[in-house]
Amino acid sequence: MNGYGFDFHGLRFEARASGALWWPEGAALIVADLHLGKSERMARRGGPLLPPYEGLATLERLAGEIAALDPQAVVSLGDGFDDMAATEALDPQVAGALRRLARGRDWIWIGGNHDPGAPAGLPGRAADSLPLGRVTLRHEAAEGPDVSGHFHPVVRLAGERRRAFLLGRDHLLLPAFGAYTGGLSHDDPALAALVPQGLAIACGARAIALPLGRRRRS
């Protein structure tokens, strides 16, 4: 296993090295900030013409997790799409891949700031938030305990920036799963306010936990 297991308010989770969160008891796979359609949106707005392959790359990694875990439910924790127009303009190949992945599973799109509504013509149902025991799944952290995305947290480890889960007393933050996503450092005031102390679980070849909020000794 290359994940990191932990308990959060009575729920057993595994932080996967890919950046996805696995809840074995309910066989649910939770991913945040897929940002599908990002390159298309940037081009539409006159920005750079990025390689239009990020949807394929993101879904290929997601397909790997689905093949490994065979979840009954997949939850997108908001900003699954880079904007609402992107849900309509989604590349047919990406849309096809989504349909194949969703077949036979409960697929839930939690609304984010980029994609507040339900995606038209795609599998799955929309929700503002989702209760999981005492915990709420939502896009942006609010009243805890909750599991959320939105901030794209990263940590520095061995001279590299890595995407990371942040695990605090009230909040569990997921890294962005989408291919073309930047990151916000864990010590940014916005993140330090949410998770002043706890653990960061860095993604990569394997999940690596490191303490947060205490000064690391050299």
Next chain:
Amino acid sequence: MILPPEFQDWFVRQGWQPHPHQLALLAAEGDSLLIAPTGGGKTLAGFLPSLVDLARVGRSQDGYLENGKGARTGLHTLYVSPLKALTADIGRNLARPVAELGLEIRVEDRTGDTGQGQRRRQRVDPPEILLTTPESLALMLSYPEAPAIFGGLRRVVLDELHALAESKRGDQLMLGLARLRRLAPGLRVTGLSATVEDPQALAGFMAGAALVTVVEADPGPDPDIAMLPTAKPAPWSGGGGHYAIPEVLEAVKGARTTIIFINTRAQAELFFQALWAENDENLPIGLHHGSLAREQRARVEAAMAAGELRAVVATGSLDLGIDWGAVDLVIQVGAPKNVKRLVQRIGRANHRYNAPSRARIVPANRFEQIECVAALEAVRERDLDGDRRGPGPLDVLCQHIGLTACAAPFDADALFAEVVTAGPYRGLSRADFDACLDFAATGGYALRAYDRWQRLVLRAGLWQLRDPRAAKLLRMNVGTIVEAEMMKVRLRGRGGAPLGEVEEAFAASLTHGDSFLIGGRVVRMDAMREMVIEVTPDPTRQPKIAVYSGVKLAMSTQLSHRVLALIGDPARHGALPAQTREWLDLQAQVSALPEPGLLLSESFPHAGLWHFALYGFAGRNALQTLGLLLTREMEDEGLGPLGFLSTDYALLVWSLDAVRDPAPLLDRARLRAGLGDWLGENAVMKRTFRNVATVAGLTQRNMPGQRKTGRQATFSSDILYDTLRKYDPGHLMLRITAEEAGRGLVDFGRIEEMLDRSPRREHRMLERVSPMAAPLLLEVGRVPIRGEGRERLAQIEAEALMAEAGLEGIA
């Protein structure tokens, strides 16, 4: 043209005689290129034809200059310099002759520092002489008003052309020049350059196929240049040159003003600190390098100009720039790596024409001693080196095409015809041009297209921006200078003074309380915000050393040939210091000496591991690449390679089993095959891709309104590189990256050159480390933490190693 009487009078009033090259430039028809050492009145020579021309035209009733036919002249001369500081300096220097000759013309500069109001006015009402930089010119050419501004332009003066030609800034400038020639037919271009190895090649770079009058000024007397004699011999390894501090201080005392050139910023910091530790007389000595805050550099430059400093420790940051007449000594610490650069640096001393420049060289170690002797011979023989310039890079062309569309819709055939008049793009194929156009228009993706959202669209036969708002983004990202990811360093507290910047990778290795050197002082890290490190001065600590960006310059091909020839010919060893001579003698006895035509390698056991040393003399970049490729092949053969290191001279690989026959490892086809897959994953390629993608406009340095959102919105170009390699491996950006890395950081061309020039191969199986390999071993395990303890340890280790190689007592 000849010098009119009022100009002759002006020269007489200054007590000057016009230099022959100044008159030659005035007489030249068409384009011209002046090659002259510093201090030869080069700038005045460049402007003289413009001033004479402007003095002849009359003034109309409404106050505008007009030519004989009654047309307004508007912008007459454009001056382009690589440094903003130079444009300001030239502006001041021109003011005097303009005033004294009674010329009623305006001289203004236009750089990144020019305010919006001034820029707008200049677009409507340009001055007669405009001083600018390549980036500002590219920006001006992207405005719809460009034809009106430049339509009447008569002359262009390109300053420090030799420096511009060394980077993509030069390619961008030449594309701009091709545009100017089309907007203003009959334009005359004058290039000004320091001494270069091949003036005709520079002329071709500047003018393409057009005819150029090359004027070579009298180079002046031979420089007074020698090694700085030192009491202690140079150490076996290392690059600090600290052993020579007492003699360097003596030399500084004996001169009026000295520039001490050091090759890297980190070494400059250390040398500066070591110099001050022994500077008992408190001679005012400053520090200047590119990672220091602009304010700090400006202060040092001002102090130099005012004659308040006796010396300044500098890196390439002072290779160009304002002439300081008072400088009468240049000291080069560390091997120069390149004869041409050494000559240009020597030229920074004594800016009085016809007085010899004085320079002293301090080799940092034994290998460098040989290199310095070889370089001095080359300087005396006036035999300059220089690697041949490759064809104009395509990423610059991609940017140029986007900016062209910002100015106006364009016809592809007409643009291609214009581009191939630019020197670097003479040989551009239509297929490559079309690939760049396709990239600029659609992103150039093989599998999917942004059909509705192309950046450029073809309407009525002309390419134009689909969304005019894109022009803002393109203009915000003008230029070919891509900075490494740096973090700013400032003193703690509100409004703490900026000290400079360090590489992000170095910053990431720091933890709270760590100390490092910057700007000559030791500081302690207190806090790290997103892009700023806050520090407190803490002189009591032993510092970590800041690792700055900048690839180490590799030794030039020609200089490495000279070094090899010197080593391989014992009859010439008399020119070397005694200890170095003995070192080479012993190498000849124990193993063999490398020599031209021979590629020598050795295998020997040391510290429980086998070592393989290859004396390739191909420069550190090429040998680093060879190290990556060889270790991969050794892995395949089960030799268990554990690591390697490369210098300019040699490659050293350590492994569990011995290399007994290097011939199959050095098979050219095998090496080339390894390039594609092995290097594709390498950080060197990713760094090159980042530059290419930024210049071409695939990724953007600046986005409107995105300053605040910071990192969350932007992502690393490594992601794009990986994505393209996986989904679109034939993409133009990857092709450009491979070509650029092949010439630059990867430098595979020099591996091939090494194989070509070495028909004979000789491999020695030795029982212990050879004298020549011993200094290489000292480089093993070096980490970037330097202090007294480490120095002592290195000393002990050095002595033990030397003893093992039978070298004790030589030092």
